[in-house]
Amino acid sequence: MTLFQAPASFQNHLREFQVNIPTSVKIVAVTKKKSVDVIRTAYAAGLRDFGESRVQETIAKQEQLQDLPDITWHLIGHLQSNKASKAVEHFTWIHSVDSLKLAKRLEQAASELSLCPQACLQVKMRPDPNKYGWDPEHLLADLPVLDQLSHLKIVGLMAIPPLGLSLDETLQCFRDVGALAHRIQSQSWQHLDIQELSMGMSEDYELAIQAGATMIRPGRRLFGDRT
Numbered sequence: 001m002t003l004f005q006a007p008a009s010f011q012n013h014l015r016e017f018q019v020n021i022p023t024s025v026k027i028v029a030v031t032k033k034k035s036v037d038v039i040r041t042a043y044a045a046g047l048r049d050f051g052e053s054r055v056q057e058t059i060a061k062q063e064q065l066q067d068l069p070d071i072t073w074h075l076i077g078h079l080q081s082n083k084a085s086k087a088v089e090h091f092t093w094i095h096s097v098d099s100l101k102l103a104k105r106l107e108q109a110a111s112e113l114s115l116c117p118q119a120c121l122q123v124k125m126r127p128d129p130n131k132y133g134w135d136p137e138h139l140l141a142d143l144p145v146l147d148q149l150s151h152l153k154i155v156g157l158m159a160i161p162p163l164g165l166s167l168d169e170t171l172q173c174f175r176d177v178g179a180l181a182h183r184i185q186s187q188s189w190q191h192l193d194i195q196e197l198s199m200g201m202s203e204d205y206e207l208a209i210q211a212g213a214t215m216i217r218p219g220r221r222l223f224g225d226r227t
């Protein structure tokens, strides 16, 4: 049992959480390491977008949730290229496209499966050896190639600020993501259309929204700690 699993209390908890979130911001509820019962409770309270970090864990959950066909699944964790095909098959959104190699593998898989997953490019606005993703300079250099991908719908940027930043520094980091998106959008592209900013987790989603997040990814704040 997690803290918020009782359906009625979860519903109240979710309402309180939503009060400060504009309706235009999509809540991707992160349920990694949480049971399908937690997902059912969240679904009953009205959530439809769920974020998971592992492909196999998600497939196992999807098998048990076939009676809830209108869930949208979001992959938020690092993906190995050899799992690209499984990821395309099982997720509508892939937030963690973190290299050109992975983007190309996803494109190939999407083309073979005749699917068009929505994708965010993961960026590191500050050097962070613990994270995957492009730094801005390398991303800008890779954009012309990324722009040629036609099945993988690249529609946003995703970012996770490094640990240990102050509130001001975190806000600035999120604002820098927005500025980078804006800079990309100011050029004309064939396919790229960077409208979405996937940023903000339990500890920093308010700052992310302040900086223009269109999708936030809270986990513990909704469902309690992961044990």
Ligand SMILES: *Cc1c(COP(=O)(O)O)cnc(C)c1O
Pocket: 030, 032, 053, 076, 077, 160, 201, 202, 203, 217, 218, 219, 220, 221
């Ligand atoms: C785990 C995770 C989250 C949710 O983190 P919380 O601290 O539980 O809100 C969001 N995004 C990514 C990429 C994650 O790995």
